Amino acid sequence: MQPVTKKVEGERVWLKNEDGSLMYAEGATERPVGDVWTIPIINPVASERLDYPTQKPERLIERVVLSGSNEGDLVADFFCGSGTTAAVAEKLGRKWIVSDLGKFAVHTTRKRLIGVQREKKAAEEDFRAFEVLNLGRYERQAYLNVGGRLTGKQKAQALAQKENEFRELILRAYKATGFGGSEGTATQDGFFHGARNGRLVVIGPINLPVGRLFVEEVITECRKRGASRVDVLAFEFEMGLFPAALEEARGKGIDLTPKYIPAEVFDKRAVDKGQVVFHDVSFVEATPRYEKKNKLAVRIELTDFSVYYTQGAAEAAIAAMKEGKSEVMCEQGQLYKVNKSKEGIVKKDRLTKHWTDWVDYWAVDFDYMSRKEIIKVPVGTGLGGVASLPGLEPPQAELTILDFEERWTGGYIFENEWQSFRTRQNRDLELKTAEHTYDRPGRYTVAVKVIDIFGNDTMTLVPVNVG
């Protein structure tokens, strides 16, 4: 069959046959691509290589994107890994949405896409802005949703039951023993929910960040019981709580370790396999530097960052990044690179000599409170609009969604207005932002986000006053 028409995009060609079927071809010969594709692996020294364990060559994804979409189309990859699909889509003028459940994947993708934006900017080409959104909180809300045809009292009971189940799930993922007896049973011992490795475990409120009052309560309850070691698990901690709250606890003889409950607790398979890692909490210090000449301007300097990785958490993070083939180890909260010479002599080099060595990326939003985070929630037939939420049994599932309404989540969207990060080729990090000039005098809230070398992020808010 002879092709009758062709469409050319760069080196790629679409050939249309007489019967209307399409063949995809590449290169000057316009030879149609066959069923078996031979595409070379990424060269070990190529700038494209990001050391993400399952990274695919751009050349492969390019072929998929080109053959399956047109310029301006939307391309999605819900298992994006190092972000190859997004990078290729952006380079080829497609819109894109990507997701991944791994923090390291999201972080690698973010840096990669900023790199693509920079390349496009240098080439004076248009590029798109993008946002990184965290779905964790919505999952939590969906999990605790007890809508449906219940009275107020029934609803309260159902909610209490759900919260209890939720705590059990968290305890199981944390491999703690609940005070009801068996592992992962969340019967409360007055205040604490369980214990692990000789430490008490308490889970913070599910829908609120853990704040100073809660930490004070933990300290008081520990002292009542004569306990000196406690882990506080939470989805969020109030900003600025650490390190002061830890010092206060230490001053009262209590070793308090705050840990983040990761979004992976919603992944039943990960919980069953015992693969859920609760990360340690870090803190950031950033200082505004005002400009003498320009009263409306400020620069933000990153002045401290601290994270103390406990042995297990660091090892799990290293393993997740390198699939276990790592030569990096963690000892006493510090990271070491281990080299073995031909003669079998093992040499350990400390990788984290200075606090800046923990920082992989930091970004600043100079006016954080300016963009509220709005979500669209389904509105049902007067019964709470819960029909589209996952995990619901009939009769709720039979409800029809009539519309969606916009709701403010109580949070704000972080806009990367300035950032500095390390890449494989360039390990330097700038510690002071470029000068930012506000339109008018006033008080603003600057948000500073730091992502550590394991892809975990921490944010702090810095008030500034200009004019």
Ligand SMILES: C[S@@+](CC[C@H](N)C(=O)[O-])C[C@H]1O[C@@H](n2cnc3c(N)ncnc32)[C@H](O)[C@@H]1O
């Ligand atoms: C084979 S890798 C993708 C590699 C990617 N094509 C690249 O070039 O880097 C698969 C990815 O899917 C992610 N993943 C696995 N289960 C997932 C889930 N349920 N939801 C979202 N991402 C998931 C993993 O974290 C991993 O990064």
